[in-house]
Amino acid sequence: MEMRETADDALLSNAVRTIPVDTTSDRLRPIVETIERGTHKRNSPSPEPQPRPAIPDAGSSVDRPLEYDGAYYTLSLTNTVERMLTEAEVRVTAATTPSDDATNAVEYETLSEKDSTALRGALPPETGDREYESVHEYYDTQEVNASVLVPEMEYDAVIRDGQRYPVELASTEERQGYTYHYEAERVASTDDDFLAWLRSNYRFELTGLSDAEGKIVTEAIEESRYTGDKGDDAFRSLSDRFLSHPALERDEETGDWFVRYDGTEYIAALRPPQAYE
Structure with missing residues (x-):
């Protein structure tokens, strides 16, 4: 685990993905169309939808919220239909x-x-x-x-x-394929509104730690990194706490979380011992 103190500008760069207004990318075009229309559907033979949903669901696999033309959005997968x-x-x-x-x-x-x-x-x-x-x-x-x-x-x-x-x-x-239905929600129109939305939906307080958990957090802050193992019960319990909250960005093994500890805000990068099971 790594704990990096963050300011508003760093938080914005870490928490949001910018989509160019004049994009010519076929990969980004479906995202732009979803934002501009509010809804969109995409056909694919893959059982894994792309782009993945960006919604603050605890424990979900999420992509970052999107910045497009000065406003901020989340893109959510609302329905999946199997069809030929x-x-x-x-x-x-x-x-x-x-x-x-x-x-x-x-x-x-x-x-x-x-x-x-x-x-x-x-x-x-x-x-x-x-x-x-x-x-x-x-x-x-x-x-x-x-x-x-x-x-x-x-x-x-x-x-x-x-x-x-x-x-x-x-x-x-x-x-055999799938039709994925997406919806876009505008969550903020300014940087300040978006930062407030992030703090409301993603930030959580790291409080009530055991002595062993507190030592892990202190080392992750002061030494830039804490390294545990599968048998580290304190690290496992601390990781469970992170995994129960929405991540700014997460894949199967790692993620970035937005936390406040002892009055200071941090971006916490975590590879939990649970990922090795």
Whole structure:
């Protein structure tokens, strides 16, 4: 365990994840869409939802709250539905002919939401030495019904910004998958409001310690680190106290907690002995 005294600016940098307003990242785009709409759904073949929920539930696996366009949000997973999904691979070729070509083509702006999401990062394609760029997307039944890409390609090309990009449906496959439903909650509009929210939802008082537990905390503060083992009963009981509270960030083995001890605030990094069982 490590105990680091923290000020407001350090607390903000440790407790929040910043999402750029003008992001072009396909990985961050679903997060942005959830924040901007208040709700969002994402199809995946994985039983592990991404992004993970960020809610102050004791003992849960959480990601940090999010800062976006000057405000602060939590992103929570509200529902998971098992269903069959269609996995589609679409190949996009670099523009070679003008948009008034007679070949059957569709305007990008008229595509369904799912089709436009699938092609967003590939138009224009960064093919380099390759002849085409492949994109993979998962469609549920409703999205298949609205699509012009799957289950059969209805057009030979997509037109975007005056350029014509040939498209080809390389493959489709039915797969067992999951639809994850997310909601975003705005928890603060200023830094001060967010710090107050953190103290209300994450900070806990480290009081009522036994002599042995108090010595562990003192060493973690004064010596920068305390190292125990599986047979260290005081360290185990102290770890149980941390694990019963929401973490600023946590995975299966480690986490960061926001605590106040003897009137001072700390970020406590902990790898509990329970993680080795």
